[in-house]
Amino acid sequence: MYNRIMLFRVEAGLSRKQLAEMLGVNAQTIGYLERGDYTPSLELGMKLASTFRVRVETLFSLDPFPSVAGALEQEREGPHGKQRT
């Protein structure tokens, strides 16, 4: 299971401890979640998604998320592959 918890946490300007307090878990557990060492329950996953106001599938995925550089490259190439020379 892959997740973007760290990305959204940093984006929201929250420390692990602050996020842990919001969710009622240990800050160490947030660390394990971010590293993918621990897969959360559906309840905790939904609480996380709700905290960041995103959909669960935006936060978690069974496939690796594309890197920011990769996503930008794909965007530049357009929907039909390389178009620019």
Next chain:
Amino acid sequence: MANNAHRILEGLDSLAKMTGVPDLDRRMTQALEAEVIRPFRIASAVLLVAVLCGLVLVTGGPWMKGFGFFLVPACYVASGIIRMFSPMRSFARPRDEFEKGLQTLGRVWGFGTVAVLSVGGCFWFGVATSLAEEGFNLWMPRDALEWFLMGLTLVAIEMNVSILAASWALPKSAAETD
């Protein structure tokens, strides 16, 4: 009168400070309230081996027996102390789902091991009793103290196996909490 009582209390305070107990108590409280869960792999493995050695010594001659009678309860006490700081410890706050899962895994391993050992022990004692009638002497607890030590050994095994299992299941440290 009140002045004398005050002086006595001050004297007792200084005496307590000299012993270092208040400082130790403060450190213990800090360690028990610590948020970070730390693995205890080596300490619990050493205690597990030590308690088993203690039980083997109990089966030996008089001198070895005496040492075993000391070693088993010592390991039991040490295991209890280690457990207070291990992933199997109790928390002042409600445990989160990760901590609950870790402790459940530890308990399953601990009680599972003790269950297997108890069943194995029952068969062993059954065979030992039958063979004793035929003149073969296999060890089994004979008196109350040996039975008591067997009980302590099983409790110590449960504690250390559960600590070991929970410690192995703990992912590599994510101690940095910002």
